[in-house]
Amino acid sequence: MTTALHKYSKHLSIKNLILEICKCFDQIPDNRPNNCSNGIPFSNFAKSAFAMMHQKYDSMLSFDTDQAEPVLQHNLETLYHVKDGRVPSDTHMREILDPIDPVEFRKPFKKLFSLIQRNKLLKNFEFKCGNLKDCYLMAVDGTGLFYSGECRCNECCVKNEGKSNESYYHNLMGGCIVHPG
Ligand SMILES: [Zn+2]
Structure with missing residues (x-):
């Protein structure tokens, strides 16, 4: 099996893969009754939750506590595209994310899989x-x-x-x- 990941580093860098995931989150329809125009941007909920999982936090509470950390704040804004660094509290996150159709969370998986496929990386697994x-x-x-x-x-x-x-x-x-x- 040959590994040629380095050849694709531009398209398949972790930064780009996360960007592709975040673009999918931007497409999820806002389920809040008035779309909360002055509130936290809707896609920040999914992006924050993804960042929490991706950074392997063991609980929503510890993620909540760490939000004040400058490094996490910086990563949330620059790497996970959380607009204005506005991260919802754990309760708020649950309230907004729970009603979202799980189909919406299939889309990032499909997107990443098609990127891998298009870059012929699946060949390595045949x-x-x-x-x-x-x-x-x-x-x-x-x-x-x-x-x-x-x-x-x-x-x-x-x-x-x-x-x-x-x-x-x-x-x-x-x-x-x-x-x-
Ligand atoms: Zn259940």
């Missing part, structure tokens, strides 16, 4: 196995990402329905293209 040629190998795994005996949303899976120990959960399955070599 492999032959017996009579099979030009195959890709995808490793998948499932995990739980939410569980509660009290809180639920409309999309929750329900365990022990109707019983005293009724509980709510979400699972996810993630896939990753890998190469046997």
